[in-house]
Amino acid sequence: MSLDAEAVARLSERVETAQTYARAIRKLTDDHPGMTVADAYRVQTALRRSYERRGQRVVGWKAGLTSRPKMIQMGVDQPGVGFLTEAMARPEGSAITVSDLIHPRVECELAFVTKAELAGKVSRAEVLAATDYVQPALEIIDSRFTGFKFDLESVLADNSSSARFVLGGRPRRPEALDLRTIGVVMEIDGEIVALGASAEVLGHPAEAVAMLVGVLHDMGETLPAGSLVLSGAITQAVPVKAGNCVAARFFDMGSVGARFIA
Structure with a gap:
């Protein structure tokens, strides 16, 4: 680690201000090139x-940058994770404002909801055994960095571009589906803009959840029962506007x- 506690606090405040006021900032490694x-x-x-102190409840986590093309597109070499709060959730079919976002983009994902705690280094099979159900989701991401350009360290500090999410469709038991072969079509204003299959997510979306649990373990955390996990983008991230x-x-x-x- 290269940052002392004061620098961590200062950078956290910088990111929180950018998220709260929808103001783009320079990537953090511009000022801290040794950041790990x-x-x-x-x-x-x-x-x-900070969000928890302000009364926001963490309801789960997300895996990001889980497809090889996405990693190449964004210039990073490994996936990452971010947390989800109840304030990020939006009802299915609802209106989502873009005036409080900087670079809103939409991705299609599979959401996992757990029925048992997951901790340590776990396997795909252990993830599936601990999963209550899966369901369709949209994630609205929003990098707070100028021009939607960042490196791995900066995007992780920015909570992996987390912004909003929407759950919908039909919840299904994981054993009732082949989670590698779920096809997805995304439309904007009736026009098809993206196609994908769930194998895009590390070969199997449950692998992304296992990766996430491992990262949490390294942070001294576990994934509690009843957690929501967005497992990563099946489709490319498509820009949206009012x-x-x-x-x-x-x-x-x-x-x-x-x-x-708007």
Whole structure:
């Protein structure tokens, strides 16, 4: 680790201000080129503690940058995780404002909801055994860095670009599906803009959840029973603006949608 406690607190405040007021900032490594992944998660943890002190409840976690094309696109070499609060949740079909976001983009994901605690280094099979159900989700990401350009350390400190999420469709037991082969079609205003299959997520979405639990273990955390986990983007992240209506259709799982307003 290269950052002292004062620097971690200062960077956490910088990220929180950018998130709260939708103001783009320079990537953090511009000022701290020696920043490590461990440092980045310390900043993220400080951010999470700040939100919790302000009364926001953490309801789960997300895996990010879980497909090889996405890693190449964003110039990073490994996935990451971020936390989800109840304030980020939006009802299915609801209107989501974009004026309080900087670079809103939408991804299609599978959400896992756990029925047992997961801790330590776990396998895909252990993740599936601990999963109550899976369901379709939209994640609205929003990097707080100028031009949507960042490196791994900066994006992890920015809570892996977490912003909003929407759950919908039909919850299904994991054993009732082949979670590698869930096809997804995303439409904006009735036009198909992205296609994907769930194997894009580390070969199997449960592998992303296992990765996430391992990262939490390294941070001294576990994934409690009843947690929500967004397992990572099946499709590319597509920019949205006020006036857009987004619908994602998941094979044999129904659809999830939202509209965007100023």
